[in-house]
Amino acid sequence: MWQIFHKLGSPKWFFGIASTLMPWLLVAGAALLMTGIVWGLVFAPQDYLQGNSYRIIFIHVPSAFLAQSVYIMMAVAALVTLVWRMKLADVFVTAVAPVGAVLTFLALFTGAVWGKPTWGTWWIWDARLTSMLILLFLYFGVMALGAAISDEKSSARAVAVLVLVGVVNIPIIKYSVEWWNTLHQPATFKLTEKPSMPAEMWVPLLLSVLGLYLIFGWLACLRMQTHILAREGRTRWVKELVQAREN
Amino acid sequence: MSEPLLQAVNLQCERDDRILFRDLSVSILPGTLTRVEGPNGSGKTTLLRILAGLNDSYSGDMLWRGRPRHTYREEFLRNMLYLGHRPGIKPLLTPMENLRTLMAGRRYVTDKVLWQALEGTGLGGFQNVPSRNLSAGQQRRVALARLLVADEPLWILDEIFTAIDIHGVAALERLLVERVASGGAIVVTTHHDFNLPSMHRVTLGGRHDHGL
């Protein structure tokens, strides 16, 4: 058991596994995502209330979904970093934080684009949008701290502490923003209160969420490999790998 | 042969992509003085901070009296005294206040003993002067006064002779020798030429050129 765990923690072992996994992740992810999006944008029925503008959910929802779960994944990795000092875990956190930030931004941006036809304004201090904005701040904080500490190990551990503090705060932030929202805007159009979706809508949505997860997996592997190469540049296996690729 | 107080087993430490040392094993026995040597940047301070438990970015094992140190952290800290580059002296407080707060976390010592310790390090008459009005050497002496009241069997002292005048150096050497003779374990780094017949040496940075 311990051996497997240690093996999992070895960057060299991960590098190999990632290389074999990545093509599958990319192909499967792209296929699912394309199917979901094309189905959703072209073939799914119109919404009886919002017409065609609702179709942005096929991008908005997957990115918002993933933006939040990436932070949770980072928190798990952060815990592993602090408790077991597993190298791979801290590589994951540093490699994935910018991806999470981009996804959060994408969710905010598509939310704004959706807001224009729905609410008649680009931005509204809606509880969900506001929470996402704060999530974006949290991602920025993680990235800024990671960049400010030059020593990789200390940087990884400091970032891990921050990510864990953040993840404890996320539910509190979400709850307080919702409370604040009801305090200020008692009656706005709520995205959450949509009646149950027909299958023609939620199936493509599910596909694109799954697809984006797989694409994220591919991207995470790719970025982790890059970080591992930079970090392990002096080790023998990296040098051998580079030589093998050059020949 | 008595059992070692502190042992480092197969230590490896890298900093900013450079390996400072690897496969380094050190045993600190009671009644010995260990001098860590090496050129600038060879990791002397880092090693001392690892031994003192301030730096934990290393791989390898640290044992306190034969047991993993991290599980006996409190006992280890209670029995170890570390003096670093920074003296640990608040400029706004007087030497007496500084010494009192430093000791407050470790054991109860009467003011009289502290007063005498300060006198013993040549700070008689300065006990109640704000430390920022003291010279760098005097500030270090405030920190050194702790050695006169210390009951910790293990001392880890980084660049202890810095900014101390000739008389002070001689007195400090005597103190260290006496301490070792009465069973204390001491780890030092120093650029000052300091030799004891039974001194252990740990040499770091073997791969570097020693010339300029």
Next chain:
Amino acid sequence: MTMASETKLPVRTSEESVSALSAMKAVFSRDLKTAFRQPQDLLNPLLFFVMVVTLFPLGVSPEVSFLREAGSGILWVAALLSVLLSLDHLYRHDFDDGTLEQLVLQPQPLFLLVLAKSLAHWVLTGLPLVMLAPVLGVMVHLEGNSVAILCLTLLIGTPVLSLIGSIGAALTLGLRSAGVLLSLLIIPLYIPVLIFGTGTVMAASESAPVGGQLALMGAFLVLALTLAPFASAAALRISLSNS
């Protein structure tokens, strides 16, 4: 020879060290003592607080109706910013003069010593802000009841700011441009306290019951008291490891 000498310098058990409570007291009183030797440093966050509050009537509107509505928010934001401003000092001086190393090497649990430092920070910054708040509350035309509730929320909320801020101060210790970075890390974490702090006062001004909100803020405080010192202690260890 060694046998004889070992009796002179025996290894002490951890029970023989100073109790955590008296070590905490020593840390707390040292921080107060050093702060009072440099009173200007204590005054600066307060002056900042007053000046930021002054900016709003000047920059937005001096009208009573606006100030009465926005007053609690203005005071809370100003208090939050001035706590943020003072956080950089929390560990910086100790780090520079080496007392922080000695603190970490004390045999008592570090999180308790960190808690003592955070409490000292609150006594030196948060508490004076709370005491100044009624004056400023009157200047932004808050009504009597609202002023009282505002002070109460600040009293419960500012310790949370100190405790959470301590984590950020510990994480950014020894870094270049630590001040701005510290704000980036900490502001998102301050948002719930801000929301409930101002929300409670607004609810009070509409004569709505505020017991629930105050209880929630109390819960924040308890949570921060129990969790933040652990995070700060871990962060301090990491920062010192890196120095």
